[in-house]
Amino acid sequence: MATLESKTPSGPLADKWRKHKADIKLVNPANKRKYEVIVVGAGLAGASAASSLADLGYKVKCFVFHDSPRRAHSIAAQGGINAAKNYQNDGDSVYRLFYDTIKGGDYRSREANVHRLAEVSVNIIDQCVAQGVPFAREYGGLLANRSFGGAQVSRTFYARGQTGQQLLLGAYSALMRTAGAGTVDLRTQKEMLDLVVVDGQAKGVIVRDLVTGALERHAADAVVLATGGYGNVFNLSTYARGSNATAIWRAYKRGACFANPCYTQIHPTCIPVSGDYQSKLTLMSESLRNDGRIWVPKKKEDRLKDPSTIADADRDYFLERMYPAFGNLCPRDIASRAAKRVCDEGRGVGPSGLGVYLDFSDAISRLGANGVRERYGNLFDIYHEITAESAYEQPMRIFPAVHYTMGGLWVDYNLMSNIPGLFVLGEANFSDHGANRLGASALMQGLADGYFVIPYTIGDYLATQKPGSRPSADGAQFKAAEEAIRTMTKRFVDNQGREPVSHFHKRLGKLMWEFCGMARTKAGLETALQKIPELREEFWANVRVPGSAETLNQSLEQAGRVADFLELGELMCRDALTREESCGGHFREEHQHPDGECKRNDDGFGHVAAWEYRGEGQTPQRNVEALNYEFVKMSVRNYK
Amino acid sequence: MVAANTTQPLSITLRVWRQADARQPGKFVEYQAKDLSPNMSFLEMLDVVNDQLTGKGEDPIAFAHDCREGICGTCSCTINGKPHGPGKGVATCQIYMRAFRDGDVVTVEPFRAAAFPVVKDLITDRSAFDKIQSAGGFITVRAGSAPEANGMPVPKPDADLAMDAATCIGCGACVAACKNASAMLFVAAKVSHLGLMPQGQAERDRRVLAMVGTMDELGFGNCTNYYECSAACPKLISHDFIARMNRDFLTASFRTSFKPESAGASGGAA
Ligand SMILES: Cc1cc2nc3c(=O)[nH]c(=O)nc-3n(C[C@H](O)[C@H](O)[C@H](O)COP(=O)(O)OP(=O)(O)OC[C@H]3O[C@@H](n4cnc5c(N)ncnc54)[C@H](O)[C@@H]3O)c2cc1C
Ligand code: SF4
Ligand code: FES
Numbered sequence: 001m002a003t004l005e006s007k008t009p010s011g012p013l014a015d016k017w018r019k020h021k022a023d024i025k026l027v028n029p030a031n032k033r034k035y036e037v038i039v040v041g042a043g044l045a046g047a048s049a050a051s052s053l054a055d056l057g058y059k060v061k062c063f064v065f066h067d068s069p070r071r072a073h074s075i076a077a078q079g080g081i082n083a084a085k086n087y088q089n090d091g092d093s094v095y096r097l098f099y100d101t102i103k104g105g106d107y108r109s110r111e112a113n114v115h116r117l118a119e120v121s122v123n124i125i126d127q128c129v130a131q132g133v134p135f136a137r138e139y140g141g142l143l144a145n146r147s148f149g150g151a152q153v154s155r156t157f158y159a160r161g162q163t164g165q166q167l168l169l170g171a172y173s174a175l176m177r178t179a180g181a182g183t184v185d186l187r188t189q190k191e192m193l194d195l196v197v198v199d200g201q202a203k204g205v206i207v208r209d210l211v212t213g214a215l216e217r218h219a220a221d222a223v224v225l226a227t228g229g230y231g232n233v234f235n236l237s238t239y240a241r242g243s244n245a246t247a248i249w250r251a252y253k254r255g256a257c258f259a260n261p262c263y264t265q266i267h268p269t270c271i272p273v274s275g276d277y278q279s280k281l282t283l284m285s286e287s288l289r290n291d292g293r294i295w296v297p298k299k300k301e302d303r304l305k306d307p308s309t310i311a312d313a314d315r316d317y318f319l320e321r322m323y324p325a326f327g328n329l330c331p332r333d334i335a336s337r338a339a340k341r342v343c344d345e346g347r348g349v350g351p352s353g354l355g356v357y358l359d360f361s362d363a364i365s366r367l368g369a370n371g372v373r374e375r376y377g378n379l380f381d382i383y384h385e386i387t388a389e390s391a392y393e394q395p396m397r398i399f400p401a402v403h404y405t406m407g408g409l410w411v412d413y414n415l416m417s418n419i420p421g422l423f424v425l426g427e428a429n430f431s432d433h434g435a436n437r438l439g440a441s442a443l444m445q446g447l448a449d450g451y452f453v454i455p456y457t458i459g460d461y462l463a464t465q466k467p468g469s470r471p472s473a474d475g476a477q478f479k480a481a482e483e484a485i486r487t488m489t490k491r492f493v494d495n496q497g498r499e500p501v502s503h504f505h506k507r508l509g510k511l512m513w514e515f516c517g518m519a520r521t522k523a524g525l526e527t528a529l530q531k532i533p534e535l536r537e538e539f540w541a542n543v544r545v546p547g548s549a550e551t552l553n554q555s556l557e558q559a560g561r562v563a564d565f566l567e568l569g570e571l572m573c574r575d576a577l578t579r580e581e582s583c584g585g586h587f588r589e590e591h592q593h594p595d596g597e598c599k600r601n602d603d604g605f606g607h608v609a610a611w612e613y614r615g616e617g618q619t620p621q622r623n624v625e626a627l628n629y630e631f632v633k634m635s636v637r638n639y640k
Numbered sequence: 641m642v643a644a645n646t647t648q649p650l651s652i653t654l655r656v657w658r659q660a661d662a663r664q665p666g667k668f669v670e671y672q673a674k675d676l677s678p679n680m681s682f683l684e685m686l687d688v689v690n691d692q693l694t695g696k697g698e699d700p701i702a703f704a705h706d707c708r709e710g711i712c713g714t715c716s717c718t719i720n721g722k723p724h725g726p727g728k729g730v731a732t733c734q735i736y737m738r739a740f741r742d743g744d745v746v747t748v749e750p751f752r753a754a755a756f757p758v759v760k761d762l763i764t765d766r767s768a769f770d771k772i773q774s775a776g777g778f779i780t781v782r783a784g785s786a787p788e789a790n791g792m793p794v795p796k797p798d799a800d801l802a803m804d805a806a807t808c809i810g811c812g813a814c815v816a817a818c819k820n821a822s823a824m825l826f827v828a829a830k831v832s833h834l835g836l837m838p839q840g841q842a843e844r845d846r847r848v849l850a851m852v853g854t855m856d857e858l859g860f861g862n863c864t865n866y867y868e869c870s871a872a873c874p875k876l877i878s879h880d881f882i883a884r885m886n887r888d889f890l891t892a893s894f895r896t897s898f899k900p901e902s903a904g905a906s907g908g909a910a
Contacts, residue, residue, distance in 0.1 A: 052783040067704070068770050070810050071712040087790060123784070130786035132779045132837045134803040141793025159803060165711055166806060173778035180774030188767065211759055240706040275677050277684045280708045382709065385727075385734050388679075451783040500694040502687065547699050551661060552760045554702055555694065 002257050002612050004625040007412040008112040013631045014094075017116040020413070021456050025463035032057030034467035037458065038205055038220040039063070040192045040247055043072035044164075044443060045426025046226030047171035048450025053224075054183035056455055058462075061218060062175070062184050063207055065191040065242065065557075070172045073228050073240040074446065077164020078285035078379070080146060080156035081128075081443040083121035088145050092153040094118045099632065101441060104150040104331050105406075105434020106584035106598065107606070107634040108260070110627060112413060113431050120452040121444050125157055127451055131170040135159050148439040149286050150331040150639075156440045161285055161378045167443055171450070190216070191557065194481045195223065195251045195422065198471045202251075202422035206481050208489075210557065213550040215482050217473040221465050222421045222458060225251060226450065229405040229427035231264065233565040233572065234517070235509025237402035238270060238283040244561040245568050248409050248428050256417040257610035257623060259410035259430035261568065262576035265437055265585045266518050267403030268294075268335035271386055271396075272355045281401040282386055284358070284379055286439040289328045291363035291372065292396070294319050294339070296347040296356050303349055307357055307395050318342055318356075326639040333436045333585045334597075334639060336400035340518050341596065343399075350397045359395035400518060404442060406433045406585060407575075410610040410625070414457035415449060418610075421461060425449035430608070435584025489549045492559045497542035501558040504539045508562070508569055511535070516573050521589045525577040529570060536566040571611055571620065578622060581605045602634050649675045650742040654689065656701055657749040662757050662765075668747070678738035682725065683708060683715065685737055702761040708733040710874060713809035716816075717762050718749040723813035723872045731811060731874040751816035755823070755859045766812045768858045769826060776850035777830045779839050792838055802836040805829040807875040814869035814877075820861030825869040827851050828885035829877050835888055845892035852889055 009020040027035065036059040039050040047069055050062040066072060084097040097118040102109060125143070129135065135157050136144040145154040159166035178184040189210040196204035196219070204219040230245035231237040252258045269284045295315045297303055302310050318338055323330040330338075339356045342348065349355045363372050369392050373380070380391045387397075408430040415423050415431065426446040433441065471477075515528035539562070547553045581601035582591040591599040600606075608625040651674040659666025673689050680688075683705050690700035706714040715732035719725030725735045740746060748762065756764040794802075806829070814825035831848050834840035840847070863882060870879040 048783070055782045066706070067714070067766065068810065070770075070773075071706055071714050073707070073712075075712045075809075076707045076709060085789070123786070126786040126789045127781065127783055129789040129792070130779065130781040130839055132802075132834045132839050134799050134806050134833065134837065136803075137794055137796045137799040139796050141795050141799075142790050159806075162711065162807060165809075166803075169806065173773065174781075176770060176773040177778040177780060179770075186770075188770070240712060241708060242706045274679045277677065277680050277688055279681070279684050279687055282709050381729075382734075385710075385730060386736070388736075388738065455783060498695065500691040502691055544694050544697070546694055546697055552702060552763065555700060 001621060002255070002418045002610070002623055004257065004410060004418060004610055004623055005412060006110060006625060007414060008110065009413065013111060013115050016112050017119055024456065024460040027459045027462050029057055031467050033059055035059065035221045035462050035465070036061065036470060037222050037224060038218060039224045039226060040205060041072070041226035041228060041426070041428070042069035042172070042175055043074035043226060043228055043426060044168055044171055044446035045450045046224070047072070047168070047175040048447050049224055049226060049425055049454045050184050051171070051174035051178045052451050052455045053458065054178040060184045061220065062186050063190045063192055063205070064188055065210060067189055069175055069186065069188070070169060072168060073243050074168040074443070075165045076240060077443055078161045078283065079148065079287040080158035080163045080440040081124070081167060082148065082155050082438070082440040083125045083157060083444065084118050084155060085122055085125060087143060088154045090153045092155050096153065097121060097155065100151050101432070101438055102434070102632055103637055104438040105436050106600065106637055107434065107602070107629065108583055108627065109432055109434030111629060111631055116453070117432050117445055117448050120448045123452055124444060124447045128167060128170050131173060133159065133166045133170045146287055147290060147329065149289065149329050149335070150438040158287070161287070161376065164443060167447065171447070192247045193250065193485045193560065195254045196478050196481050197254050197419060198475065198477050201420045203471050204473060204478060206478070206485055208485070211552050213548070213553065215485055217478040217482055219470055219473040219478065221462060221470045222423065224423040224425060224454065225409070225428050226425040227428045229408070230568060231402045231405050233508070233569050234402040234512045235505045236273065236278060236281050236513070238267060238281050241280060244564070246561050246564050248424070249564040249568055251409060251417070251419070251422060253613050254419065255613065256419050256422055257410040257612050258407070258571060259608050259610040260407040260435070260575065261572045261611065262516065262579060262586050263406035263435050263584065264402060265332055265404035265406060266336040266400045268332055268339055268400050269358060269398045270401035270403070271383065272350055272352060272399040282382060283401070283403065284383060284396060284398055286332070288358060288376060288379060291367070291375065292328065292358040292360050293317055293362060294328055294356055294358055296342045296349060300346045303347060303353065307349070316342070316347070323639045330639045331436060331438065333587070336518055337587060337596070339400055355397040355399045357395035358398045360391060361395070364392065404437055406430065406435060406437055410608065414460055415453055416457070416461060423454060423458060425454060435586055488560070489556065492543070492545040492556055493547070493549050495543055495545060497544040499542050499544060501543060501545070501555055501562050504535065504543060505562045505565065507535055508532070508566055512569050512572070516569070516576055519587050519589050520576050522577065525573045528573040529577065532566065532570045532573065539563065539566055574620070575609055575611065579605055579609065598637070606634060647678065649677060650737060650740060651675060652740055652743070653745045655745060655747045656761070658701070658761055659758050661760055666758065676737050678736065680737045681708065681733060682719070682735040682737065683733050702763050704763045705733055710734045711809060713811040716751045716764065716811055716813070718751055718816060720747050723751055723816040724874055729874060729876045731809065751812050753812070753815045753821040755821060756812060756815065768860070769810050769812065771858060772823065772827060772851050772854050773830070775854035776843070776847040777834070779834060779843060794837055798836050802833045805836070805877065805881055806833040808877055809875060811874060813872045813874060815860065817868040817872035818861065819866065819868070820864060822863045822869070823855050823860040824863040824882050824885070825873065825877055825879065827855050828881040831885045831888060832881040844888065845895055848885060848888045848892050849896065
């Protein structure tokens with residue numbers, strides 16, 4: 001059984017990180033270049049980590065499956081990044097950002113981690129501005145802010161509706177600088193397919209060259225995974241099509257615990273599904289909720305009427321009605337479930353009945369169309385592109401969609417998993433968002449992990465490893481891992497099935513959305529736990545992967561990823577079934593207050609569930625890390 | 641509501657460039673794509689065609705894509721001779737079938753440019769862009785060494801203009817659209833973004849010289865002012881940035897060539 005020691009430093013909350021930095025071991029500058037670190041992934045977390053570690057003097061090898069690090073999924077983040085700068089003089093502070101994040105996460109994250117995140121948030125903005133990130137500015141030349149869900153202050157920094165793009169390009173520029181200087185050995189179009197563990201420690205990876213199909217073995221002193229989230233287990237989501245769980249899933253199968261897999265975020269404002277061919281769902285940034293008002297008709301009969309003909313008195317601005325204090329800006333999980341509820345009542349709009357209006361007419365009368373264009377122009381353009389409708393003239397139609405996964409590999413305060421030498425950063429870990437992530441906090445976490453946490457904490461591990469003790473990539477474990485991957489690939493291309501990979505991915509997605517989506521029940525989850533293994537069996541028997549393994553083969557890439565989703569989906573359902581409470585993004589219908597809000601069970605489930613793999617066909621082991629709330633009281637979230 | 645006339649299904653004939661890998665010759669192959677919803681994206685249409693090919697045991701069409709919302713710069717098809725196809729200010733993934741008519745013959749090719757060799761079918765190797773970035777597309781700042789963010793005000797118009805340039809998604813359509821296969825718009829966008837910000841001044845000369853030099857080395861052509869690049873650019877990046885970069889380049893060339901020996905020796909000039 002894995003030991004889950006959080007290594008949270010003792011002492012007052014606000015001093016923990018400072019004290020920890022002073023206490024942990026350091027690697028002296030001359031020794032740093034003797035250590036080789038593998039970083040898998042170069043989104044915000046990976047690119048910031050790789051460049052920062054290289055600048056410290058470590059030898060870094062960075063792998064991405066994309067053809068350029070600039071294409072990582074982080075590029076798509078729209079709305080912004082939080083930081084406790086208090087530039088607006090509206091009462092923000094490190095403590096308030098910490099508190100909002102803990103509360104937003106429904107009291108299921110570690111206090112010390114979240115406080116550190118809030119502390120370094122201010123350094124992130126400094127760092128990004130110095131890199132030339134063109135954040136929005138006021139006429140005086142100073143940085144502008146906007147507000148985001150779950151907060152009553154304006155602390156979100158943004159670059160039009162393309163904040164993720166600009167932050168990633170900043171981190172990418174640092175990565176390309178270090179790659180150009182030769183301090184990072186950057187390898188694009190290489191997909192990590194296994195983690196190599198030697199004597200209980202993470203010492204390397206197996207990657208496949210996606211162009212030539214060749215398998216490669218790489219050894220290192222430590223391995224950092226920054227491979228993003230696993231929301232594509234639902235098939236339809238706001239993620240990029242290529243986002244996948246393979247790196248963390250295979251690490252799980254090598255012994256890394258997977259924490260809280262069932263914590264999924266469903267984003268309230270996405271463009272509704274239009275047909276069966278659909279390949280992705282597009283997010284309309286939460287920032288739109290600053291000025292847009294969400295409503296459905298009060299009467300079912302009005303559902304298909306032209307919205308402009310529905311009088312104000314006949315509209316139900318349901319978020320403003322249910323949550324007057326936060327209104328349209330209540331947290332995502334709450335807004336999504338409220339939308340589901342009104343649609344379940346038969347008041348959903350659009351052809352499918354699975355939609356609610358996001359209306360800008362008030363904002364347009366207040367700010368003028370140009371004022372609205374200035375703030376959200378590119379989002380309105382995206383909406384128009386996809387739906388052929390103008391949100392300047394009629395309300396947008398939106399519906400919740402899978403957007404983010406709070407769960408991920410378990411890590412301690414140093415961001416190291418239970419496998420020594422394996423570090424996990426960004427969305428791939430479970431660390432900071434508890435059961436629900438607040439808007440604009442993922443970008444913050446990715447960059448915090450990469451620029452400001454791992455540069456310190458990796459030293460604490462490396463200092464325990466003798467320089468030059470790294471195993472050879474020709475060792476037995478490496479060869480065995482490579483051989484296992486070769487066998488799996490061969491099995492795919494030799495399989496004479498009839499259905500394309502997408503067929504199974506779609507079916508898995510439907511199962512997950514129905515039984516492990518916005519609202520979950522015991523019976524539903526039990527059904528899913530029966531159906532997913534059946535689907536998995538069918539997949540292996542009947543999947544068709546044309547072409548060979550020795551060339552670029554997108555079907556083969558997809559097959560491996562979907563094979564992993566078919567296993568991960570089961571673990572998510574198992575986790576959701578075991579967690580007999582509702583919290584944040586995890587809503588069990590059996591556990592709700594009379595008004596439909598989440599009913600937590602702090603005594604029974606005020607902990608992290610970290611699942612440990614025990615072999616094929618075996619039920620995984622559920623380990624528990626207790627969450628000790630020393631500074632904040634776990635209380636009922638109230639946004640009313 | 642989506643207008644009623646846009647819900648009529650349509651069928652098209654595709655002429656797709658098929659090429660097994662960089663070493664083998666390629667050719668156009670015809671496929672029928674039938675009963676398509678006009679609200680389907682162009683890439684979703686390719687998904688459907690690929691699933692049908694797979695069902696028949698044939699090799700599906702390899703095409704690059706990821707975000708499918710016009711921001712990652714991965715998708716890169718030339719559709720009916722136009723990089724990113726018939727839309728204005730959109731990437732391939734933002735083309736919807738409503739842009740075509742029933743019975744159309746639609747030609748799909750990879751982005752064509754000597755510096756972007758074909759990897760397979762519609763996928764090209766655009767790593768040259770990363771090399772140009774590596775040469776100088778950055779501001780050197782180690783994590784932890786940055787000054788307070790509001791210590792350096794940036795006039796809003798400069799920040800906005802920098803942002804206009806910074807929206808480049810690195811797709812390479814500008815190169816594919818240019819008859820000289822020039823990468824000037826891409827390079828100018830990065831040079832201008834960083835050069836417009838006060839933070840970018842310290843490395844301004846070095847940056848423009850290094851990026852332009854690398855671009856030339858990698859086999860991109862010259863700019864002869866046809867501005868096909870801006871027209872094809874999914875972010876409609878203005879060719880004015882090219883003029884701005886040319887000025888920067890000249891200034892930088894003068895400044896560095898007039899630098900006294902000792903300044904270079906002390907690490908001043910690159
Ligand atoms: C549409 C959208 C909008 C969002 N908007 C916001 C927002 O406004 N604010 C906010 O805070 N958050 C936002 N988020 C969330 C945020 O963007 C992500 O959580 C965050 O960017 C994840 O960063 P990352 O570095 O962890 O991973 P990613 O950016 O996903 O990067 C993963 C990297 O890992 C590599 N990789 C993955 N698997 C492998 C493998 N097996 N082998 C090799 N390489 C691999 C990839 O190539 C890539 O480089 C948004 C998310 C979406 C979907
Ligand atoms: S300038 Fe435009 S066309 Fe060229 S790479 Fe950038 S976004 Fe693409
Ligand atoms: S797929 Fe990302 S820009 Fe088209």
